[in-house]
Amino acid sequence: MSSDTVEITCIACPVGCDVSLEVDDGEIQSIEGNTCPRGADYAKEEYRNPTRILPTTARVAGGVLPRVPVKSAEPMPKPELEDAMAEIAAVEVDAPIELGDVIVENVCDTGVDIVATRDLPATEE
Amino acid sequence: MTETEMERAESAQSAAEAEQAIRRETHDLVVVGGGPAGLAAAQEAYDQGVEDIVILERDFELGGILQQCIHNGFGLHYFDEELTGPEYAQEFIENVAERGVDIRLNTMVEEVTDEKIVYAVSEDDGLTEIDAEAVVLAMGCRERTREALDIPGDRPAGVFTAGTAQRYINMEGKMPGEKAVILGSGDIGLIMARRMYLEGADVEAVLEILPYTGGLTRNVVQCLEDFDIPLRTQQTITEIYGDERVEGVTVQEVDKDFEPIPGTEYDIECDTVLLSVGLIPENELSEGAGVDMHAVTGGPVVDDGRETSVDGIYACGNVLHVHDLVDWVTEESMIAGRSVAKQLQGDIEVREDPIEIESTGAVSYVVPERITKADDDREKLPLYLRVYAPMDEVFVTVECGDEQLAREFERRAEPGEMITVDIDTEALADLPENRLTVDVVPKEEI
Structure with missing residues (x-):
C-alpha cells in the first residue's frame, strides 16, 4: 500500500x-x-473502525401497530448496516413487546443485539 | 300546535338534550397535547403539588412526534445518554402514569376560551366542557406543505411531507415510494434520506435552497455521506410532473435572492418527493383564546414562566417556538409546569416592573419575551435564542443600559441550533432600566 x-x-x-x-x-x-x-x-x-447505532423497525404480529422501533444496543460496524437491515427484515415478533426486548440476537455475527425501543401492547381482542 | 310551533318545540327539546349531553367538569390544570412538552409540563406541575391534572391527546397514545422519530440522538442533555425518540417518550409516559395523571386519548380539543374553558370531543365521551384553573398549550407544530411553497406543476400522488413519510414507514410499515428526491436539508429531511435508503429506496438527491444545510453536521455525515447521497445546495424544485403518480421533478439553481436561474434546469426521474421545508407552530387554539402572538416565532408571546398574555394560559414546546432538541422542550415545559404550580398555589409574586427582552442585530428571536415573575427560588433564568445566519466565534450578550448581565461564547452559531444563555436572577433585582437587549457580537469586537 x-x-x-x-x-x-x-x-x-x-x-x-x-x-x-x-x-x-x-x-x-x-x-x-x-x-x-x-x-x-x-x-x-x-x-x-467506523461504527454507527442502527435505528430501524421490525415487523409485529398482533400489536397496536404493525411495526416496533428497534436499534442496535451498541454502535455496530458501519459496513454491516445493510446486511443487518436484511436480517431484521426477516423477523416478525409477537406483541406485546417491552422496551429492551431482544429482537435479533448477535446481528450479522457482530456480537451486537437488536433491541426494541418502546413498549408495544397487543391489540385487545 | 302549528307546524312552526312544533319545529320550535322540537329544536328546543334537542337543544336541551344537547345541553344535557355535554359533560361538565372542573380541573386545576388542563394540558392540551400529550407529546414531550405536555408530558413534562404535567409531570413537573404534579411534582410541585398540583394533583388534579388532565392531559388531552388526539392520538391513540401519548408521546407525540417522538414515537415516529425512531433514530437516536435524543436526551444527551437531559438524560446524559443517547436515546431514540420512543425511548425518550416512554420515560415521560411512565412518569405521568405513575403519578396518576388523568390521561384522555383520542380526544380532540376544539376550543380554549380566554376564561380557560376547554371544549374537547371524543368518541367515548362526546363533548366535554372543562372549567380549568390553568391551561398549558402544548400542541406542537406541523410541517409546511407543497402548497405553502407554491411549487408549480402537476398534482400527482407521491408528494409527502417528510414527517408524513416518517410516520408511514416507522409506525405503519408502509413505504411511500421507491425513488425519492428530498427537498430541504433540515434534520428531518436528512434523517428521512437515510431511512428511505436503508429501507431499499433510491434517494436521488437532497436539495437545499440555502447555501448551507439547516441540519446538524452529524446528520449530514451519518445520513448522507455514509450512503453517498448527494446534497445539492442553492437548488430547488421548480416543477413536479407526472400523470397520476410523480414521474419526476425539474430542478434549478437559485441566485442569492432564491430566484431560479434560467438555463440551469435539469430533470430528476423519481416517484416520490419528500418535503422537509420548515415547521409551523400549531396555534389555532391559542389564537382562539386570544393570546398575543409573536411575529418571528409564530407562537405566543410569553413571560419567564411561559405564561401567555392571557392570565393562567401557558405555552411550551414547539407550539411556542420550534426547537431543534427535545431536551430543551423538556426543560422549557418544566419551567411552565413549575410556574403553573406556583400560580395555582398563590405562591408567585408578580414584578411591579415587568422587564421586556428585545433581540437585536443578528438575533432573530429570544424566548421568553418578558420577565414578569419574581420567583426568588431560581438561581438562573435561561434565555433561548436563535441567529439569522451562521457565524463563527461570537459572544452572545445580554445587556441592560450600560450593564452586561450575561455573556456566552459560541464557537459557531447557526440558525438551526438554538442557543441558551443563562441570566443570574440576582442581577435582575436592581436594573438601570426595564429592558434587556440580547445581541450576538463577533469575538474581535469585544
Whole structure:
C-alpha cells in the first residue's frame, strides 16, 4: 500500500472540522485540520473502525401497530448496516413487546443485539 | 300546535338534550397535547403539588412526534445518554402514569376560551366542557406543505411531507415510494434520506435552497455521506410532473435572492418527493383564546414562566417556538409546569416592573419575551435564542443600559441550533432600566 490522504468531517461538535489523515500502509502518519483534540480522536476512530447505532423497525404480529422501533444496543460496524437491515427484515415478533426486548440476537455475527425501543401492547381482542 | 310551533318545540327539546349531553367538569390544570412538552409540563406541575391534572391527546397514545422519530440522538442533555425518540417518550409516559395523571386519548380539543374553558370531543365521551384553573398549550407544530411553497406543476400522488413519510414507514410499515428526491436539508429531511435508503429506496438527491444545510453536521455525515447521497445546495424544485403518480421533478439553481436561474434546469426521474421545508407552530387554539402572538416565532408571546398574555394560559414546546432538541422542550415545559404550580398555589409574586427582552442585530428571536415573575427560588433564568445566519466565534450578550448581565461564547452559531444563555436572577433585582437587549457580537469586537 502507498501513502494516501483520507478526508473525514468531525462530528464531535457543530463546528464540523474537515480533518485530513495522511495514511501510509494503513498506519496514520499525521492528522491535520482539527481545531481541538476531540477531532483527532474522532478521526482516528472513524478511520480505523467506523461504527454507527442502527435505528430501524421490525415487523409485529398482533400489536397496536404493525411495526416496533428497534436499534442496535451498541454502535455496530458501519459496513454491516445493510446486511443487518436484511436480517431484521426477516423477523416478525409477537406483541406485546417491552422496551429492551431482544429482537435479533448477535446481528450479522457482530456480537451486537437488536433491541426494541418502546413498549408495544397487543391489540385487545 | 302549528307546524312552526312544533319545529320550535322540537329544536328546543334537542337543544336541551344537547345541553344535557355535554359533560361538565372542573380541573386545576388542563394540558392540551400529550407529546414531550405536555408530558413534562404535567409531570413537573404534579411534582410541585398540583394533583388534579388532565392531559388531552388526539392520538391513540401519548408521546407525540417522538414515537415516529425512531433514530437516536435524543436526551444527551437531559438524560446524559443517547436515546431514540420512543425511548425518550416512554420515560415521560411512565412518569405521568405513575403519578396518576388523568390521561384522555383520542380526544380532540376544539376550543380554549380566554376564561380557560376547554371544549374537547371524543368518541367515548362526546363533548366535554372543562372549567380549568390553568391551561398549558402544548400542541406542537406541523410541517409546511407543497402548497405553502407554491411549487408549480402537476398534482400527482407521491408528494409527502417528510414527517408524513416518517410516520408511514416507522409506525405503519408502509413505504411511500421507491425513488425519492428530498427537498430541504433540515434534520428531518436528512434523517428521512437515510431511512428511505436503508429501507431499499433510491434517494436521488437532497436539495437545499440555502447555501448551507439547516441540519446538524452529524446528520449530514451519518445520513448522507455514509450512503453517498448527494446534497445539492442553492437548488430547488421548480416543477413536479407526472400523470397520476410523480414521474419526476425539474430542478434549478437559485441566485442569492432564491430566484431560479434560467438555463440551469435539469430533470430528476423519481416517484416520490419528500418535503422537509420548515415547521409551523400549531396555534389555532391559542389564537382562539386570544393570546398575543409573536411575529418571528409564530407562537405566543410569553413571560419567564411561559405564561401567555392571557392570565393562567401557558405555552411550551414547539407550539411556542420550534426547537431543534427535545431536551430543551423538556426543560422549557418544566419551567411552565413549575410556574403553573406556583400560580395555582398563590405562591408567585408578580414584578411591579415587568422587564421586556428585545433581540437585536443578528438575533432573530429570544424566548421568553418578558420577565414578569419574581420567583426568588431560581438561581438562573435561561434565555433561548436563535441567529439569522451562521457565524463563527461570537459572544452572545445580554445587556441592560450600560450593564452586561450575561455573556456566552459560541464557537459557531447557526440558525438551526438554538442557543441558551443563562441570566443570574440576582442581577435582575436592581436594573438601570426595564429592558434587556440580547445581541450576538463577533469575538474581535469585544
